[in-house]
Amino acid sequence: MLKRLRENKAFQGTILAIPTLIFMVGLLIIPLILTAIISFGTRSPDGNVIYGFSLHNYARIFGISSECQNGKSICFDPLYMQILGRSLSLAFNTTVLVILMAYPLSYFIARSHPRRRNTFLFMVLVPLWTNFVIRVYAWMMLLRTQGVINGVIGWVAGLLGLHFVPLEMIYTPGAVLVGMIYEFLPFMILPIFTSLEKIETPLYEAAADLGANPFRTFLRVTLPLSMPGVVAGTILVFIPVMGTFIVSDLLGGKQVILVGNLIQRQFLDARDPTFGSAASLILMVMTLIVTYFYTRKFGFGEEIISA
Amino acid sequence: MSEFAVELQDVIKQFPTPEGGQVFAVNHVSMQIKNGEFFSMLGSSGCGKTTSLRMIAGFEWPTEGEVVIAGTPQGHTPPFKRPVNTVFQSYALFQHMTVFQNVAFGLEMDHVAKSEVNDRVGKSLDMVQLSGMGKRFPKQLSGGQQQRVALARAIVKTPKVLLLDEPLGALDLKLRKEMQLELKALQQRLGITFVYVTHDQEEALTMSDRIAVMSFGKVLQMGTPVEIYERPNCKFVADFIGTSNFLHGTVKSVENGKASVYIQELDAEVMGLVSGDISVGETAAVSIRPEKIRLSEQSAFNQNCFEGVVSSTTYIGSDTHVYVNVKGNRIKVWEQNKISSLDPKAYYSVGQKVWLTLFPENTLIMADK
Structure with missing residues (x-):
């Protein structure tokens, strides 16, 4: 056994992978299979699962309903499709805005003096020391109708003798978007920074030397070489935004319900684990499809992950 | 243009x-x-x-x-x-x-x-x-x-x-x-x-x-x-490009592109070509490349000729690198092996007494910097 451990590289790899493997099988693969099984069951009146094979839950998500008001036996109810669509577009918008905000900042940090670079990175990471939920609460404090922002504006308006009606900021889609951007910005900055930092100065000089002005250097050299960072960041941002429910719960209230909230409510409030499971799987499949097409076009950002 | x-x-x-x-x-x-x-x-x-x-x-x-x-x-x-x-x-x-x-x-x-x-x-x-x-x-x-x-x-x-x-x-x-x-x-x-x-x-x-x-x-x-x-114009260049032997002394005379330097360690004057700025009374460097020194077993000239003892030799194929000790100065000489011989006597050996000739036209006198 020891001899084998010393000489067999593949065996060493297996040993090293075992702890994670146990963890992943026990807490990811098996629960996933259970979720799939439950999603095909039906809910008993007391909130338990009656196992079986029914596509009822999936039909419900896709809006095919048999409880119609106009007397037809089958009709379309877009409620859940709207929630899915909202989640998808929010994740998309968040990712695009986060890229647009993170790229210039990462570029600035990557090109700054090495001694200052660490300070900037430190500042990017500081918010992550605070709990995710607490940071969302901080945004609640800011955005509330009686919150900090309205308070400050109201105070200034009062000084100027103007009449001020507090802005309705919290419990709007905009509030959720702001919260998401805030929460996930560092996960875009870090990979983009890493890929930009790896571009050596002589490459910029070579481009200039060959006749490229700064703008064309950016388009032809900087941007392509930093794409792995953008791709890695996109994966790190898009997937969690699709599934998270805390931000929308606290900043969106009942106004902005995402798939994450739907799933949470099915398990806790509505006590319908079968429908919750089906929604979970749909979310997963949807995320996988988007990620699949995205990574097929842009790769996984392997260079950045291996760096 | x-x-x-x-x-x-x-x-x-x-x-x-x-x-x-x-x-x-x-x-x-x-x-x-x-x-x-x-x-x-x-x-x-x-x-x-x-x-x-x-x-x-x-x-x-x-x-x-x-x-x-x-x-x-x-x-x-x-x-x-x-x-x-x-x-x-x-x-x-x-x-x-x-x-x-x-x-x-x-x-x-x-x-x-x-x-x-x-x-x-x-x-x-x-x-x-x-x-x-x-x-x-x-x-x-x-x-x-x-x-x-x-x-x-x-x-x-x-x-x-x-x-x-x-x-x-x-x-x-x-x-x-x-x-x-x-x-x-x-x-x-x-x-x-x-x-x-x-x-x-x-x-x-x-x-x-x-x-x-x-x-x-x-x-x-x-x-x-x-x-x-x-014709390196200073000691730095002579030293940086190729290999040189240096001796240091005081310039005694400068005339027609030639100069004479008194070297205290050898208690002798060395004649050479002026290469770079020097003037009488200044310290100067005398530079000669190892391949341009003539080694012989007898004294041939009385000018620029010094007696020494071989302190080490290195055979490197095309040349033999001979180090000669002349009154405490270690002088490098590269002797081309023009004759194909297996006899060790055909080569200089350690401890042998030799004469070095620094031909004035191969010897350069330059600023000591």
């Missing part, structure tokens, strides 16, 4: 130091590089050769003075508007582009028509013997091949001046020797002015039409390889 491809006119470049001071990377340097010349800047690291090159390329701007390219003062012209191209020490190839795309990059920036791009990239790759490699990525090439891509990328634009920053530094010795000859041939074929930066004196001697030897931001001597090797 100006006679000179590149001129540096009393150029100074200062850099701030971390301590808040200023350091002269280039200190009052003037050079005139002729059209079609293979010009080398030679010196050890920190001598200002790379900074000078970067100022010609436009990556740095002079603190004072002017860089003139083909008669046009460059001022603060950015690199992408200068008629020069650079081969970088690290090659600086675009890893996300194929070899073809790398070479075509500069032409695309000039909006050259597509058919012409194909044609010129093809020719350029032919010239560096990389035809057929266009579709590969730089990572799939060897170091030598990457070096050729960097070269092709720079010559495809047919610049007025090609700047080369230690381009062969990363190659192994054999490949480096091959590339030296190839570069020289390429330069002659293209007729482009090459400005070449290197710390390798042999490389500079092999390829250059003229060499500027630099140290601490200044040009010490500028001349052809023969001038630099045979």
Whole structure:
């Protein structure tokens, strides 16, 4: 056994992978299979699962309903499709805005003096020391109708003798978007920074030397070489935004319900684990499809992950 | 059109130091590089050769003075508007582009028509013997091949001046020797002015039409390889280029390009050619190259002839390196092995008494700095 451990590289790899493997099988693969099984069951009146094979839950998500008001036996109810669509577009918008905000900042940090670079990175990471939920609460404090922002504006308006009606900021889609951007910005900055930092100065000089002005250097050299960072960041941002429910719960209230909230409510409030499971799987499949097409076009950002 | 491809006119470049001071990377340097010349800047690291090159390329701007390219003062012209191209020490190839795309990059920036791009990239790759490699990525090439891509990328634009920053530094010795000859041939074929930066004196001697030897931001001597090797103008150059023996003494007389120096350690006067600024009464260095000293078993002359004892010998095939102790001075002599012999007596041996002759026409007297 020891001899084998010393000489067999593949065996060493297996040993090293075992702890994670146990963890992943026990807490990811098996629960996933259970979720799939439950999603095909039906809910008993007391909130338990009656196992079986029914596509009822999936039909419900896709809006095919048999409880119609106009007397037809089958009709379309877009409620859940709207929630899915909202989640998808929010994740998309968040990712695009986060890229647009993170790229210039990462570029600035990557090109700054090495001694200052660490300070900037430190500042990017500081918010992550605070709990995710607490940071969302901080945004609640800011955005509330009686919150900090309205308070400050109201105070200034009062000084100027103007009449001020507090802005309705919290419990709007905009509030959720702001919260998401805030929460996930560092996960875009870090990979983009890493890929930009790896571009050596002589490459910029070579481009200039060959006749490229700064703008064309950016388009032809900087941007392509930093794409792995953008791709890695996109994966790190898009997937969690699709599934998270805390931000929308606290900043969106009942106004902005995402798939994450739907799933949470099915398990806790509505006590319908079968429908919750089906929604979970749909979310997963949807995320996988988007990620699949995205990574097929842009790769996984392997260079950045291996760096 | 100006006679000179590149001129540096009393150029100074200062850099701030971390301590808040200023350091002269280039200190009052003037050079005139002729059209079609293979010009080398030679010196050890920190001598200002790379900074000078970067100022010609436009990556740095002079603190004072002017860089003139083909008669046009460059001022603060950015690199992408200068008629020069650079081969970088690290090659600086675009890893996300194929070899073809790398070479075509500069032409695309000039909006050259597509058919012409194909044609010129093809020719350029032919010239560096990389035809057929266009579709590969730089990572799939060897170091030598990457070096050729960097070269092709720079010559495809047919610049007025090609700047080369230690381009062969990363190659192994054999490949480096091959590339030296190839570069020289390429330069002659293209007729482009090459400005070449290197710390390798042999490389500079092999390829250059003229060499500027630099140290601490200044040009010490500028001349052809023969001038630099045979008539170094100061001790630093004599020491940096090739190998030299040095003796130190006081100048007794200077006349008709000849001088005589009294060497206290030998208690003798040595005659030699004046090479550089010296005047009577000053301390000067007497320099003689080891291959130019004559060894014999008897005294032949009374001038410039010294008795010594062989302290060690090294047989290296073509030559035998003999170290001779002359009153405490260790003198290197390279004896060419002109006779094929197995007899140890045919060679000098340790402890043997010998006479050294420093012919006055091979002995140089120069400033001791």
